[in-house]
Amino acid sequence: MTDTAVAKQPVPTARQLVWRRRRQAVARNWLLYRHNRQGIVGLGVMVFFIVLALVSPLLVSPADIEPATAQGIPNSPPYSGYPLGTDNFGRSVLDLVIVGSRISLLVGITATLVAVFLGATIGVISGYYGGTRLDTGLNAVTNWFLVIPWLVLAIVLSAILGASVWIIIVVIGVTSWAQPARLIRAQALSVRERPYVERARVLGCSDRTIVARHILPNVAPVIFANAILTVAVAILTETTLSILGLGDATAISWGVVIEQAFSAGAMTNGYWWWLVPPGVAIVCVTLAFTMCGYALDEVLNPKLRR
Amino acid sequence: MQRNARRLIAASAAVLIATLGLPLATTSAEESSAPSVLRVGVPNDLTSANPMSLRSGSDWNVATIQYDMMWMFGNDDLSAQPGLAESCDPNEDKTEWTCTFRDDVLWSDGEPFTSQDVAFTFQLIIDQGISTYSGYFTPTTTFETPDDTTLIWKSETPTNAPLVPPWIYIIPEHVWGQYADGEKVELKGVENIPSVTTGPFTLTEVNRGQNWTLEKNPNYWGDEPNFDEIRFQLYTNQDAMAQALKNGEIDVATYFETSLLPSLESDPDITVQRNVSDWWLNLAFNFGGQGPNSDPLPALQDKTVRTAIAMAIDKQGIVDKAYNGAATPGTSLIREVPAQWHYDVPEEDLIPFDPDAANAMLDDAGYKRGDGGVRVDPATGDPLVIRMPISQETGGALTAGQLIVGYLDEIGVEVKIFPVNEGKMYSYWNQGDWDAYIWYWTGEPDPDYQLSTLDSKQCGNLSDGCWSNPQYDALFAQQEKIVDPEERQPVVYDALALSYEEVPSIALAYPNNVEAYRNDLVTNFTPVPGDNGYLIPNYNNIGMVTVQPASGADSAANSSSTGMPAWAWGAIGAAIVLGVVLVARRGRRADDDEG
Numbered sequence: 063m064t065d066t067a068v069a070k071q072p073v074p075t076a077r078q079l080v081w082r083r084r085r086q087a088v089a090r091n092w093l094l095y096r097h098n099r100q101g102i103v104g105l106g107v108m109v110f111f112i113v114l115a116l117v118s119p120l121l122v123s124p125a126d127i128e129p130a131t132a133q134g135i136p137n138s139p140p141y142s143g144y145p146l147g148t149d150n151f152g153r154s155v156l157d158l159v160i161v162g163s164r165i166s167l168l169v170g171i172t173a174t175l176v177a178v179f180l181g182a183t184i185g186v187i188s189g190y191y192g193g194t195r196l197d198t199g200l201n202a203v204t205n206w207f208l209v210i211p212w213l214v215l216a217i218v219l220s221a222i223l224g225a226s227v228w229i230i231i232v233v234i235g236v237t238s239w240a241q242p243a244r245l246i247r248a249q250a251l252s253v254r255e256r257p258y259v260e261r262a263r264v265l266g267c268s269d270r271t272i273v274a275r276h277i278l279p280n281v282a283p284v285i286f287a288n289a290i291l292t293v294a295v296a297i298l299t300e301t302t303l304s305i306l307g308l309g310d311a312t313a314i315s316w317g318v319v320i321e322q323a324f325s326a327g328a329m330t331n332g333y334w335w336w337l338v339p340p341g342v343a344i345v346c347v348t349l350a351f352t353m354c355g356y357a358l359d360e361v362l363n364p365k366l367r368r
Numbered sequence: 369m370q371r372n373a374r375r376l377i378a379a380s381a382a383v384l385i386a387t388l389g390l391p392l393a394t395t396s397a398e399e400s401s402a403p404s405v406l407r408v409g410v411p412n413d414l415t416s417a418n419p420m421s422l423r424s425g426s427d428w429n430v431a432t433i434q435y436d437m438m439w440m441f442g443n444d445d446l447s448a449q450p451g452l453a454e455s456c457d458p459n460e461d462k463t464e465w466t467c468t469f470r471d472d473v474l475w476s477d478g479e480p481f482t483s484q485d486v487a488f489t490f491q492l493i494i495d496q497g498i499s500t501y502s503g504y505f506t507p508t509t510t511f512e513t514p515d516d517t518t519l520i521w522k523s524e525t526p527t528n529a530p531l532v533p534p535w536i537y538i539i540p541e542h543v544w545g546q547y548a549d550g551e552k553v554e555l556k557g558v559e560n561i562p563s564v565t566t567g568p569f570t571l572t573e574v575n576r577g578q579n580w581t582l583e584k585n586p587n588y589w590g591d592e593p594n595f596d597e598i599r600f601q602l603y604t605n606q607d608a609m610a611q612a613l614k615n616g617e618i619d620v621a622t623y624f625e626t627s628l629l630p631s632l633e634s635d636p637d638i639t640v641q642r643n644v645s646d647w648w649l650n651l652a653f654n655f656g657g658q659g660p661n662s663d664p665l666p667a668l669q670d671k672t673v674r675t676a677i678a679m680a681i682d683k684q685g686i687v688d689k690a691y692n693g694a695a696t697p698g699t700s701l702i703r704e705v706p707a708q709w710h711y712d713v714p715e716e717d718l719i720p721f722d723p724d725a726a727n728a729m730l731d732d733a734g735y736k737r738g739d740g741g742v743r744v745d746p747a748t749g750d751p752l753v754i755r756m757p758i759s760q761e762t763g764g765a766l767t768a769g770q771l772i773v774g775y776l777d778e779i780g781v782e783v784k785i786f787p788v789n790e791g792k793m794y795s796y797w798n799q800g801d802w803d804a805y806i807w808y809w810t811g812e813p814d815p816d817y818q819l820s821t822l823d824s825k826q827c828g829n830l831s832d833g834c835w836s837n838p839q840y841d842a843l844f845a846q847q848e849k850i851v852d853p854e855e856r857q858p859v860v861y862d863a864l865a866l867s868y869e870e871v872p873s874i875a876l877a878y879p880n881n882v883e884a885y886r887n888d889l890v891t892n893f894t895p896v897p898g899d900n901g902y903l904i905p906n907y908n909n910i911g912m913v914t915v916q917p918a919s920g921a922d923s924a925a926n927s928s929s930t931g932m933p934a935w936a937w938g939a940i941g942a943a944i945v946l947g948v949v950l951v952a953r954r955g956r957r958a959d960d961d962e963g
Contacts, residue, residue: 129689129767130682130774136689137630150627150767151689225787311766311787327627330607338939345943 094361101357107350111343115163122157127314129153137326139335147335149319150326158319159339165315166347169231170297176235177296178289181242186281188243189250190273204247207240216299220308227310234299242288249281256280283362291355294348301344316340403583403596404917406890408904409609409621413602414580417563417571419537420498421556425623426600432905433582433598433912434565435537438467438486438530441907445707446813446897448533451908452481452566462526462851467519474587475540476563476570482516488541488548496552503817504534528851532814540564568593568913578602594892594916613638613884620885620893622904625763626694632884639887642694642880643900644705647810649686649698649764651772652832652873659800664833667745667752668803672733673781674871678719679726680779683876686771690764691879698875700864702811702818705897708857709815711864719871723778730779743780753782754803757796760787762808768876769806797832805832806876813907815860819844822867835872891918 074082095101114121125131134144134152141147146155188200219233253259259276267275303309304317307325311318323336412424419431440451456467473481490511493501508524521530543564547555562572562583568590569582582598601618603609610628612618614635624632632640653674654664667673683697696704699718700711734746742751754776758769769785776783788796796802811818820826823844824836843863850856867873883903885893894911895901905911 128774128777129770130685130772130777150692151770221789224792307760311760312770312785324607325625325627327607327610327625327631330610330628331631341940341943 091361095357098357098360100353101361104350104353104357107346108354111163111347111350112167114160115167118160118164122161126157127153127161137331137333137336139333146339147333149322149336155319155336155339158314159316159343162314162316162319162340163343163347165227165313166297166300166317166344169227169234169300169315170293170347170351173231173234173238173296173300174289174292176231177239177292178242178285180235180239181288182246182281182285184239185243185246186250186273186277189247189281190254190269190277192247192251192254201247204240204243207237208244212237212299213302216303217306217308220303225308225310227313230300230303230309233303234296238292238295238299242285242292245284245288246281249284250277253277253280283358287355287358287362290351290358294351294355297344297348297351316344404594405597405599406595406620406912406915407618408598408600409603409612409618410600410904411603411606411609411623413577414574414600416556417561417574417580418556418558419539420492420496420500420558422500426602429622429904429906430571430580430582430600431537432907433569433909434563434567434571434585435539436566436909437533437536438538439533440910441533441813441896443894443896443901443908443910444898446705446907448531452486452538456521456530458530462528463523465521465527465530467521467530469517469519470589471517473566473589475542476565476585476587477540477543478587479540479542479564480516481538481540481566483513483519484516485541486519486538487511487513488545489536489538492539492544492548492555493536495548496555498552501534501536504529504532504536526849526851535812538566567909569598569909591913593913595912598912613886616886616889618886619890620883620903622881622883622902624882624884626692626879626882629692629694629882632882637886637888638884641883641885641893641895641900641903643883643895643902644703644897645879645881646703646705646906647808648703648878649690649762649768649806649876650809650832650873651681651804651806651876653804653835653871654800654802654833655835655872656800657834657836658828658831659798662800664800665745665750665752665754665803666748667735667750668754670733671870672729673735673752675719676726676729676779677776677781678871678874679721679729680723680775680781681772681874681876682721682775684721685775686764686768687877689771690767691877694882695764695877695879698877700868701822701873701875702815702864703875703878705813705901708853709813709860711861711868713865713868717865717869719868723775726779735780737780740782741777741780742782751782752780753784755786755801756783757786757788757793757802757805759790759793759805759807761790762806764877764879765806765808772806807832816848819847819860819863822872832873835870837866837870837872840866840870887918889918890915892916 126133129151132151132153134148134154135141136148136150136152138144138148144154144156146159148154149158184200184204188197188204191197216233216237219236220230223229223233254277259272262272262276300309300315301317301320304315305321305324307321309315309318309321311321319340320337323333326333326336328334328336410426410429412426414426414430415424416422416427417430419435422428422431436452438451438453439448441447442449452469452473454468454470456465458465467483469481469483469486475481490505492498494505494509506523506525506527509527510522512520512522514520543560544558547558561574563570565585566589568585568588570585572581572583574580579599579601581600584593584596601612603612603621606625606628609618609621610624610631613621613632629640632638653668654662655669656662656664687693687695687697699713702709702711704710730743735743735752736746738744738751742753744751756769756772758765760766766787769787773783773785793805793807796805809818809821821830821832822835822840823831824834824841827834827836840863843859843866847856847859847863850859881902885903892914893903894914895903896905896907896911901907903911
């Protein structure tokens, strides 16, 4: 503040400075990310499916995916107008895959928000108060969720709570926050010890200010990279629960399409066109999110940078 | 251990012989020391071999094979035919029946069978209150056995029960007598393996969750069975059961899902039996009065609404899409078999599939379309929205429900389906917070039980939705009292006609039960009832006596499957490998970060 050379120009406020620095950081990271081939491919596929999910109501009319009004020949291999064949109601499998992207991505992304919110809150608090009794308590809870088999927990929860999309989201969120919490706690523990945090404390900042101003912004990259990876896991979890018959059978997701194919004997009857497309879609999307996550990890984590 | 090992060797030998394509004729089987085995695939486990506590389909199958009833169900029409009993003659007012039993029957352990065993079984059921069977006896029923072949069945009120016939498996007093005075829980827990029975086979070995074996009863009073053993193999996965049949690992399998029909029918070595099933798919309306949270849609009290709903449902569409065509569209409360009690609704009384007429009916009745095309009840101002729980475990129910959502959308009735498990269905029924549900009904050949489910006295007991109609109650009470089947039939038909016209529930479909056998390995089943009956015994055990190895049973190793093309399997495999690799990598990465 005593630098007179700077004083001649319009003085940027602290806020402006911060944002400028953040913009620069984003630009720098984007530059790094752009040169990561895996990241770009993943991003492309991810954007494709997200756009597909958003515009799916324009591509598929509700009547075509309504069991009672579908016009196709039931259980038919691909033919004109039905490039991926039909299911037992005569619905186009292509339509189902397009419509299914909506629920699958909705569940994946929303459940991730739940998991990351829980994980970040618990991780940051636990990390910031590292070593205290609060930390020990939160850690115990985190450990408990880490060691119980998530699939069993998810099955039990969804069996008790019932099967609706929102419950599935909560179930996935509740079963997958522990790992992010762990990572975020570790990061928060290390950030906590840095000089600027100590300085802020000496200046008399409250815990809340320190967490909001200094800890959170510095663990944000970890949270973000982890969130992207968690989406992939959440989509797979939703698929798993649906295939096990624990999903919401009334909401068409890729997992539900596969489950219906299974229960209609698609494996034994050889209806490959009904099973393969949703499976491929799931693989593509989870792969895309995973690739993005890895790429982000490399960009944001200096230790991994090549 | 030793025994198991030998059994294993025998089984492997049988499979080996079968796969090598050697003939498996009866003669060669008798000459060799290996017993001839009928291998049966089933999708549900044997939960109890105790005739006093039968639960799953397999329990009933096994009990039917081992035990005899007093009479035998007739092969064609399920009427009472001579079995253990040879005759039963009533006195004038049908309060005393004198039944004569065969004198040449031995239990499988060599003890003689007498009418005392029958009296014991019946008395045990009355004393212990075994609800599965106790409906056959009036409160004043007593039994006397003046000699070893005679049973006198007395009741103060007239009864027709001895000729229904009572579907009760007769058990030996010298084995079960010790449990007669004990607790019901203790009786129901009795395993009795190896069992003592009068039927053609006895249960000798049970491996829960895997398989169970019945061996020929050397003392069987009827014709000698052609197979020495029947081995049931449990397949919890339907696809696996279909593959096992195709590969010749089993000779016959039952309770197939209809979705597997295309695959089964495409195999020339497999003969498919679509039999008239003993259950059907039912849509019941809730009329309120049952459950603490009972709040059914008031508009459902209006017969016009219920009829319009029935008219909007394309039952043939449900048959085609939910059952692959292996079903008959439902009409009245009692399925097509036995034919004597199935009411064939006359053409002019049939509620047709006609959404346009249904729409016109609702328009005329003042149900105008409101927001989003959903009709509004003029009396309450509420939209016609139906909460419909669906039993997911009931075959075809969910598919039918998904179709019904669309069918009723056409007439401006919104349906919200809730696919749930069986336990949750009971909870809905208990609570009463539903408007209509899709579940199944099953009953015995006699119509009394089925008719009772709509009797208003059954509210909170057997009734689905507490429908109440004095005229129906009167007809039900009337048919119960008539002893002569000929006289009873018109009254039963009147009750069925009324319950069809008033639409307290809708019989959506009578699905077929799909069984299939390897026609190159086994032959000469006796389906009951009639040509479209069950192969694996459901009513009587004749089929297990007549079935025999197919002459010239050759290549069982026909493993040509019509599954997916190889590249599709390859793609799936690759996808799985990729997924595993990703997950593994992810796990490692996460660990690195943490460290």
